[in-house]
Amino acid sequence: MTKAVHFKKAARRYRSGWTLGPLDLQIEEGEIFGFLGPNGAGKTTTVKLLLGLIRPSSGEVEILGENPAYSTAVKQKVGYVSEDNILYPFLTPAQLIDVVKPYYPSWNDGFVSRSMERFGIPLKQKIATFSAGMKQELEIILALAPRPALLVLDDPTSRLDPLRQQQFLSLLLENKEEEQTIFLSSHRLHEVERIADRVGIIKDGKLLAVKSLDEIKTRQKKIRVVFQKAPPEDLASLTGVADVEREKDSFILTVDGNLEGVLAELNKHPLFALEVVDQNLEQIFFQYFEEGGNRDV
Secondary structure (H helix, E strand, C coil): CCEEEEEEEEEEECCCCCEEEEEEEEEECCCEEEEECCCCCCHHHHHHHHHCCCCCCEEEEEECCECCCCCHHHHCCEEEECCCCCCCCCCCHHHHHHHHHHHCCCCCHHHHHHHHHHHCCCCCCCHHHCCHHHHHHHHHHHHHCCCCCEEEEECCCCCCCHHHHHHHHHHHHHHHCCCCEEEEECCCHHHHHHHCCEEEEEECCEEEEEEEHHHHHHHEEEEEEEECCCCCCCHHHCCCEEEEEEECCEEEEEEECCHHHHHHHHCCCCEEEEEEECCCHHHHHHHHHHCCCCCCC
């Protein structure tokens, strides 16, 4: 498959000493990639590199086979939604469309008309009078209007109510059918879990993991076990066990891989109860930080 995004040992260093990367990351065309991390982890710097707004201190960044810092043509194939509502408040949506549309040869007037009606955006009203949610909806429509090959989203639903969030996610899934690549940086893990094919988890400028959602959910489980006798002393040393907690008579094992092997070891001992518990993305995400992030990418 063709790479839509390729970070080649890309790093960005600042005078303060903080460094992003080096990042080695490939995102395929048509993929929805969720980019997760706490505030200050490096998500916004990564997005700026991706858009060509800043250049790497070392290494390279390519989108759709070109350098985004130098190619005007490739920027016409990219849509961007920020968390800051970068709009012109003194214009109406109709006036703003007249300003933006000429820069994008693939602009789709039919999509704009349908989406404006779908979200209830008044074309002739000054943007300054819009609520934060309406501004975000307008920015989303403008980003999608050129039918971009790559859509970069930086916390795109932060100002939307739950109903609008669901409508937006449905819109993204509709675009997936057009083989659009989506880079989604978000704090809303349930949204990422619903639509992403793979996720990357970043902390302190370093990638901790890049895996498919299916792989993460299959590998990482919780096991709740109650022993009939004194528990074995080597629970934490079993291959695949990342953490062991005690809850009254139960032991909670966090397992990252080797689930069958761990279960086989536990079943060598007399047990009162043994339960394997699936985890959602939010639970898995927080484990990366509670346990110090010492996992393989």
